Amino acid sequence: MGAFGQSLKxxxxxxxxxxxxxxxxxxxxxxxxxxxxxxEPIALAHTLRRMLSxxxxxxxxxxxxxTADAHAGPIPNAAIVVTDGAPDASELEATVRGFTxxxxxxxxxxxxxxxxxxxxxxxxxxxxxxxxxxxxxxLATTLVDVVPVEVRLALAHQLAALRRPYFEITIxxxxxxxxxxxxxxxxxxxxxxxxxxxxxxxxxxLTKNQLLMAYRLVLASGRDGDPRTLVTELLGVxxxxxxxxxxxxxxxxxxxxxxxxxxxxIAYGGTWAIGRAVTIWLTEGRDVTSDxxxxxxxxxxxxxxxxxxxxxxxxxxRTGRPTGRWAxxxxxxxxxxxxxxxxxxxx
Numbered sequence: 192m193g194a195f196g197q198s199l200k201x202x203x204x205x206x207x208x209x210x211x212x213x214x215x216x217x218x219x220x221x222x223x224x225x226x227x228x229x230x231e232p233i234a235l236a237h238t239l240r241r242m243l244s245x246x247x248x249x250x251x252x253x254x255x256x257x258t259a260d261a262h263a264g265p266i267p268n269a270a271i272v273v274t275d276g277a278p279d280a281s282e283l284e285a286t287v288r289g290f291t292x293x294x295x296x297x298x299x300x301x302x303x304x305x306x307x308x309x310x311x312x313x314x315x316x317x318x319x320x321x322x323x324x325x326x327x328x329x330l331a332t333t334l335v336d337v338v339p340v341e342v343r344l345a346l347a348h349q350l351a352a353l354r355r356p357y358f359e360i361t362i363x364x365x366x367x368x369x370x371x372x373x374x375x376x377x378x379x380x381x382x383x384x385x386x387x388x389x390x391x392x393x394x395x396x397l398t399k400n401q402l403l404m405a406y407r408l409v410l411a412s413g414r415d416g417d418p419r420t421l422v423t424e425l426l427g428v429x430x431x432x433x434x435x436x437x438x439x440x441x442x443x444x445x446x447x448x449x450x451x452x453x454x455x456x457i458a459y460g461g462t463w464a465i466g467r468a469v470t471i472w473l474t475e476g477r478d479v480t481s482d483x484x485x486x487x488x489x490x491x492x493x494x495x496x497x498x499x500x501x502x503x504x505x506x507x508x509r510t511g512r513p514t515g516r517w518a519x520x521x522x523x524x525x526x527x528x529x530x531x532x533x534x535x536x537x538x
Contacts, residue, residue: 216406217415219340219345222341223252224342226252226269226346227269228270228271229260229271231258231283236255266295274301274302301316301317302322303320348410348413351413354413358474361404366463366498372458408469409425452499455503460494
């Protein structure tokens with residue numbers, strides 16, 4: 192643990208991210224977008240635009256149209272179709288189909304008073320009882336889920352209503368990516384000669400992903416400025432590696448036995464905890480303390496165990512149960528896993 196802690200000093204954390212183009216990520220956040228809200232009746236679209244824009248005037252990058260005129264203007268980056276259920280179903284389907292054919296991510300919101308607010312089994316369809324805070328949050332979660340990553344960051348940077356869903360989906364996606372990476376390297380480590388370089392690579396790659404996630408969360412909160420200044424502030428909040436060291440101690444201390452499942456659980460849980468700590472700082476202004484880290488590490492590890500079982504079960508269903516070191520390595524290395532053994536002779 193001492194070597195791990197030494198490797199996470201402030202200067203070393205900077206070396207982890209210096210090769211990444213932080214300015215390109217910032218440009219994603221600042222890029223203009225065209226979000227179209229098509230409403231029937233149009234009053235619903237006005238209400239939704241006002242709630243997505245937050246206090247003040249409606250955001251200029253969010254434009255309105257009736258469902259009949261939804262395709263009259265330029266092709267938007269994303270669209271929301273909001274309806275009270277009165278329009279003919281075929282007209283609604285035609286409007287949605289037009290966006291789909293133009294490859295525009297679209298969310299359909301049905302406002303039905305008295306109905307249960309929920310996402311439909313059909314992707315992109317949402318039912319809400321009203322365009323209140325809860326209804327808009329459900330819509331925002333669905334919208335963040337369907338738009339491309341670069342548009343997602345720009346939307347969250349500009350529209351406060353989309354920030355909480357952005358934080359949640361970005362943290363989960365990064366944590367799952369780190370867990371998946373830990374799973375693949377964990378399977379490869381059954382070959383002893385690969386163990387050391389893969390373990391060293393884990394530390395660098397997982398930490399880099401966590402720092403870049405944190406930087407995106409800062410931008411999504413509406414902040415802007417020189418990337419190096421923002422990351423320096425972020426690392427200051429995290430104690431120049433304090434959070435990473437504390438998480439390492441907490442998580443490893445909770446794992447009594449080494450193995451693949453704990454490795455994947457730690458990769459997910461540690462990443463999730465860092466994301467949550469940054470989110471709490473951004474939204475609540477709370478300091479990252481030892482008590483907070485301990486609580487987040489416990490919650491993250493619990494989540495991580497569940498995700499680890501899911502990922503491992505999925506990997507087993509794809510590759511089958513390995514029966515030896517060579518079989519395990521063959522299932523993970525490109526080209527080798529695709530070779531099928533000869534069919535057994537028939538009687």
